[in-house]
Amino acid sequence: MVKDLRTFIADMEKNIPGDIKYVNTCMDPKFEISAIAEELMEQGQTPMIIFNHVKNNKGVDSGFKVAINTFASRQKCTVALGLPPEQWKMETSLRFAQLSAHRIKPVIISKEEAPVKEVVITGDDVDLYDLPILTHHEMDGHPFLVDAVIAADPDTGCYNSSHHRQMVRNKNELGLYSSPRHLWNYWQRAKAQGKPLPVAHVVGHHPGFYLGTEALVDMEDDEYEVIGGVLNEPLRLVPSETYGDKLLVPADAELVIEGEMLPDQMDAEGPFGEFTGYYGPQRWAPIVKVKAITHRKSPIYLNIMPGRLDHAIIGGIPKEGGLFDLIKLAVPTAKAIHLPVSGCCRFSAYISIDKMAEGEGMVAAITPFPYHDELKLVVVTDGDIDPFNENDVWWAVNTRAQADENVQIIRNIRGGTLDPSAVINGVGAKLIIDATKPMDRPFAEKINVPKEVRARIKAKDLDWA
Template structure:
């Protein structure tokens, strides 16, 4: 299935990107405070390359000896490449992931042999322990050695934006990596040896923290910076709660995940990351985090989140620091979200077979609105699809608006969607509204924090008991006439 080689670390991926013309080295000094953000967003909006800042200027005015990598996944092509795929192969990989979640029964030896790629993927999820991991070749004195960005003018301070935070449940030994959780939670730098971890209550890291707190014990935490692309993307994927992102990353990488025991905490860490920050989160110890610019395009409020006490920082020789910036789309997370949209579609179709396409518009913060194209067969079907989606995955519980359209509508074309809404929807009949449902507390439009309404718009042709009127007939030309006109006009118009 893979069309690209396995990338065991960030460096190998950057080497591939540079050879493909998808990496630019910037030798001019660029300030880590606010200025670097302008470079990242300009490159992303132009569909440009990943950036390597050779002279990232720190708060003291001196360039950092550690280069900064940014805009790594600034195009759909590079997100797909991080999974070892061409963009055209993403839907196929999504079908493969759907089959891994719920494999069909094997029917005979021929069928069993055809499943070999799936078996190989399952074997790739078994991590490999390294005795001399590259990430422990050297140590850094403290957090001030890292070239951490302050992305936006209203931000409270330096913010680690691409951390892969590694945690485990209290009742498991360090070797039980199949129980680990990896999450991308932003981390505010408070001082040389203190960080604030912003994990929301429904995330895996927060669930682990509650278990350690109930036991009255400090929780070991590792923050891996500059991981290989498969591990980075796995940490961001909406995987089932029972699946460890650490072990799963072997599937998109096409090779086993290499791990090693941390130096100062009882935890296994990615062996080929660029940098690993080790430390402890003590029960009840919090600090005020924020405000920071968020993916909504607004600054979020300052709130208390867990405090992490750093015990060690290990790194590779000549380490790289990976960064990104979040803000109103388009930003790097929204580009990743576009690819994840295509990965999720087969999973949705496995549960709701009448779904032909699903689009989460990036401009709607990648998940707050969904347009669903269905093969409609019976009255009320559009509403059933809406309710099924809201209850299917935790991520869809934050989708405020769902628009359902027929199979003759392109769900990813706003002109088509608006035409369907304008001609197939009656506000009094075809709008479903629900109150007091879960919502991202960063949604300032919500009347209550964490609770909001939802709206479903049935923009499908009404059939059966849905209407008492004869429905209009859609106008269309004879395809043969259209083809002949196109052929002749192409000669006339050049």
């Protein structure tokens, strides 16, 4: 069976039935769905929620369902990668690294076979306000699309898939904010030739599609092949309505919005509530002219909730897998890396190593920075510390590190463009805490209960009163 959002929902019902909920109340896409997500998150609940009836931005039932919190727990991502939910720690990150490294070429199918072509809207009939595009936060300037944008390299034809916010400007125009990475580079090269860059916004697919979108890969890599690896099957593609074979789009998506980034038109975009938990300010951004909308019958609109666990975890797991492979090259005894959701997921990393020589903690700490520029804080611990247990990590910091010896600051280095504390846009500082035990002197032993007793005495075997 071909993997898509619907097969994932079936997998959720089978593997984590308590982590998926359905709502029949008709919801307004402006703030109401965000309000429910925020209320439940404050109660410690982050189930995948499918709203069965959602209005469009004209105030009438859109005919779409809306799914949120698809990535709001590591267990859901674990199931998406084909593992049992209890293997949600480093096993999930390593599984992603393994799958994304095994590239699988996509296959092209006909429009008649493609579910995303069940409904085709082109020309003057295109109207973004017919869709249940969410307005998430009070100061968001407009409704925003927040899923994956795909484009083909103007020179090589290799595909990039990356997450970008797109502000609805009117019925057939979007404002697309892009950091200076792959898509931005594509647009710059198309712009230099005076040509628009064809793009498509993919709303609703198997979570493996979106996790694959976050893989740390070179610009020369075809990300459709990377996504195929993550799905562990060829990604099915179909010619777009507007550009044909020049822009192939995912055939099994729920909704695809086709358009082009104009080479000579830019305007203000934003503000927008970002993953940092702050509003990203208005920015000058290229305009996307929307040419076509295609979708399934009875479609499911998948929305990644910005500034919440949904937004944090989807970027964390793929980066953990990619960065761990890089760290292992530098420090072969590296055991694990975790990008915690606390304190803004993309800005912190905890790394554990079995240190063999002094200085290895610093080597492990500096390795991720060139590949993950948003990273600001790295804590390195010994291998007896679980980086997925923050209490253990900070216990190690407080008991194994001294501020004047084990804390380092790297200044004036490339950072994240959405870091609200940066004085210079995209430039900042990195903080490293080496909380590994020193090797040149005896050090206190960690308390423990004898292993043979732990193996023999189990709580489940006791006669509880």
